[in-house]
Amino acid sequence: MRATRDAFGKALLELGKENPDVVALTADLGGSVKTDDFAKAYPKRFFQMGIAEANMVDVAAGMSTAGKIPFATTFAMFGTGRAWESVRNTIGYSGLNVKIACTHSGLSVGEDGASHQSLEDIALMRVIPGMTVVVPADYAAAFDLTKRVAAHKGPVYLRLGRPKVRDTYKDGEKFEIGKAKILREGKDVAILAVGPQVAFAMEAVELLAKEGISATVADYFTVKPLDEVTLKRLAETHRAIVTAEEHNVIGGLGGAVAEALARIKPTPMRFVGTQDTFGESGDPELLWKKYGVDAAGIVSAAKSALR
Amino acid sequence: MPALTPELEAELRETARNLRIEVINMLAPAGSGHPGGSLGMADIFTCLYFGGFVRHDPKNPGWLERDRVVLSNGHICPILYAALGERGYFPKEWFKTLRQVGSHLQGHPAMHKTPGVELSTGSLGHGICGALGMALAERMSGRDTHVWALCGDGELQEGLPWEAFMAASHHKADNLTIIVDRNDAQIDGTTESVMSLEPFPDKLRAFGFETIVIDGHDYGQIFDAMNKAQQTKGKPTAIVANTIMGKGVKFMEADGYKWHGKTPSKEQAAQALKDLGASPGSIPEGPWAAATSAKKKWNVPSRPSRSA
Ligand SMILES: Cc1ncc(C[n+]2csc(CCOP(=O)(O)OP(=O)(O)O)c2C)c(N)n1
Numbered sequence: 001m002r003a004t005r006d007a008f009g010k011a012l013l014e015l016g017k018e019n020p021d022v023v024a025l026t027a028d029l030g031g032s033v034k035t036d037d038f039a040k041a042y043p044k045r046f047f048q049m050g051i052a053e054a055n056m057v058d059v060a061a062g063m064s065t066a067g068k069i070p071f072a073t074t075f076a077m078f079g080t081g082r083a084w085e086s087v088r089n090t091i092g093y094s095g096l097n098v099k100i101a102c103t104h105s106g107l108s109v110g111e112d113g114a115s116h117q118s119l120e121d122i123a124l125m126r127v128i129p130g131m132t133v134v135v136p137a138d139y140a141a142a143f144d145l146t147k148r149v150a151a152h153k154g155p156v157y158l159r160l161g162r163p164k165v166r167d168t169y170k171d172g173e174k175f176e177i178g179k180a181k182i183l184r185e186g187k188d189v190a191i192l193a194v195g196p197q198v199a200f201a202m203e204a205v206e207l208l209a210k211e212g213i214s215a216t217v218a219d220y221f222t223v224k225p226l227d228e229v230t231l232k233r234l235a236e237t238h239r240a241i242v243t244a245e246e247h248n249v250i251g252g253l254g255g256a257v258a259e260a261l262a263r264i265k266p267t268p269m270r271f272v273g274t275q276d277t278f279g280e281s282g283d284p285e286l287l288w289k290k291y292g293v294d295a296a297g298i299v300s301a302a303k304s305a306l307r
Numbered sequence: 308m309p310a311l312t313p314e315l316e317a318e319l320r321e322t323a324r325n326l327r328i329e330v331i332n333m334l335a336p337a338g339s340g341h342p343g344g345s346l347g348m349a350d351i352f353t354c355l356y357f358g359g360f361v362r363h364d365p366k367n368p369g370w371l372e373r374d375r376v377v378l379s380n381g382h383i384c385p386i387l388y389a390a391l392g393e394r395g396y397f398p399k400e401w402f403k404t405l406r407q408v409g410s411h412l413q414g415h416p417a418m419h420k421t422p423g424v425e426l427s428t429g430s431l432g433h434g435i436c437g438a439l440g441m442a443l444a445e446r447m448s449g450r451d452t453h454v455w456a457l458c459g460d461g462e463l464q465e466g467l468p469w470e471a472f473m474a475a476s477h478h479k480a481d482n483l484t485i486i487v488d489r490n491d492a493q494i495d496g497t498t499e500s501v502m503s504l505e506p507f508p509d510k511l512r513a514f515g516f517e518t519i520v521i522d523g524h525d526y527g528q529i530f531d532a533m534n535k536a537q538q539t540k541g542k543p544t545a546i547v548a549n550t551i552m553g554k555g556v557k558f559m560e561a562d563g564y565k566w567h568g569k570t571p572s573k574e575q576a577a578q579a580l581k582d583l584g585a586s587p588g589s590i591p592e593g594p595w596a597a598a599t600s601a602k603k604k605w606n607v608p609s610r611p612s613r614s615a
């Protein structure tokens with residue numbers, strides 16, 4: 001079990017060495033978002049911006065016009081919420097090469113509660129034209145994807161988490177932005193997941209198998225642009241599709257998949273996510289359970305989709 | 308106009324000591340949360356809620372004539388919860404559920420879950436703006452209520468509060484008082500090292516505030532400033548309260564900003580309670596036990612202790 005934010009910190013440090021244009025900014029959360037090592041190694045390329053996220057994001061935009069590759073870091077709530085209009089109008093509108101890299105996304109923020117649990121950030125970023133949205137499932141994915149994000153030209157939202165989560169990939173695994181990964185091939189239902197829910201989907205496969213249901217698992221770590229080629233194939237070869245994420249069922253991965261399927265091949269679907277509600281304080285594992293975004297939640301969604 | 312007699316001061320200091328003990332007893336078992344600012348603002352909270360500066364009725368939290376207290380730096384809510392619980396807004400039993408699934412006491416204030424909480428906060432900056440709205444609305448309704456908006460110093464690095472400051476003075480909101488927890492501390496370091504605020508009182512004055520700088524642990528100064536705030540006409544008041552993060556617990560005072568958002572271990576909590584004059588070993592076992600049994604109920608493995 002390792003945290004995606006730790007992988008981000010490690011990859012950012014390496015990026016500092018690999019590319020002198022990489023710059024990091026933070027808003028009084030350096031320790032939490034894991035920019036401290038980068039800051040120590042490359043103090044001239046690190047900017048502490050204080051508790052002022054909208055300004056930080058606009059400053060990052062300005063830096064990108066001068067050839068830098070800025071990573072603006074904070075909690076998902078503030079980087080995509082407080083700063084949304086900066087992301088939309090200054091960065092998105094003109095396709096600036098800024099990386100909004102946010103930790104503490106989703107319910108798994110835990111005890112800090114609803115005010116800090118972004119369950120809307122995928123939707124907020126996905127709706128901006130030209131934005132790429134990346135949600136790594138585990139440590140190895142977050143490490144490689146941070147590198148891919150830096151190399152990608154254009155605005156990216158990188159969604160990371162606070163707690164340690166189950167490892168799905170081996171270290172060294174390579175990812176390609178825009179291309180989903182099939183982790184398990186089944187026949188009846190395809191489970192498309194992002195973030196910690198990928199590991200839960202893998203657990204769900206075992207539970208479903210015991211009930212005679214064969215499930216496919218796809219890691220849809222790029223929520224935008226969505227891998228429609230893979231989606232079409234999955235829809236054509238399965239009876240139903242289930243999406244899973246720690247995000248509102250409105251506007252997240254589930255929304256993206258439903259929008260695409262409505263056009264490509266209407267398919268019975270179920271949505272695992274928070275059911276249009278806010279979160280609350282509590283232990284992350286308990287919250288995943290209570291809000292039905294764990295393996296058990298995926299199992300019941302899969303069965304309901306096949307009924 | 309509340310006056311501070313020696314007897315009242317002794318009584319208030321005892322109340323503050325108890326609130327601090329409740330903060331430790333709430334936070335240590337919860338295993339996460341923000342002790343530094345909660346302890347640092349205990350004296351201010353005591354004067355507000357027990358010194359006669361807030362007109363309120365705990366049995367009738369929706370009373371229209373009540374003064375408002377808005378905690379814009381919502382993360383220090385344990386001290387707000389301690390004061391509200393002690394005042395009788397809700398059973399003190401709730402303390403031990405802090406930050407647990409299903410609790411009335413959320414990690415950051417939620418007005419729809421906790422009686423006495425006037426505005427949901429936690430995302431920094433919003434509370435001041437909301438408090439201004441309350442002040443303008445109350446004046447519109449012809450009520451002589453006062454709105455006390457508390458905020459952090461790091462919080463004032465956000466743009467939102469300064470937009471509210473501009474508007475408060477433009478609209479002559481003299482029924483609004485801002486109390487800044489000026490502890491020179493935030494998450495990544497001192498405010499002056501992270502993003503300097505100084506010359507801070509001058510900035511508030513330039514924004515049109517009657518600005519009073521006090522020692523936030525000196526009851527005489529707190530009373531004088533709050534009395535002045537209630538009497539000031541034609542402009543809002545800002546009280547800059549110089550405080551010490553973790554006040555009352557020596558090892559926290561010594562480490563300053565490091566205790567912004569870290570909870571004491573069981574041993575540290577025992578030491579903290581000793582500093583506060585509570586009988587050693589008086590941390591309730593209940594919450595720890597409750598947390599464990601909740602995990603059992605949901606059949607979830609224990610996790611390593613929480614990191615910020
Ligand atoms: C908009 C926003 N950005 C960031 C945070 C995360 N955060 C919580 S408290 C805090 C530091 C606040 O400093 P200060 O107001 O001085 O409070 P103190 O540390 O003194 O209690 C930060 C950055 C937040 N809650 N809201």
Ligand SMILES: [Mg+2]
Nearest residue numbers: 460461492493
């Ligand atoms: Mg402070």
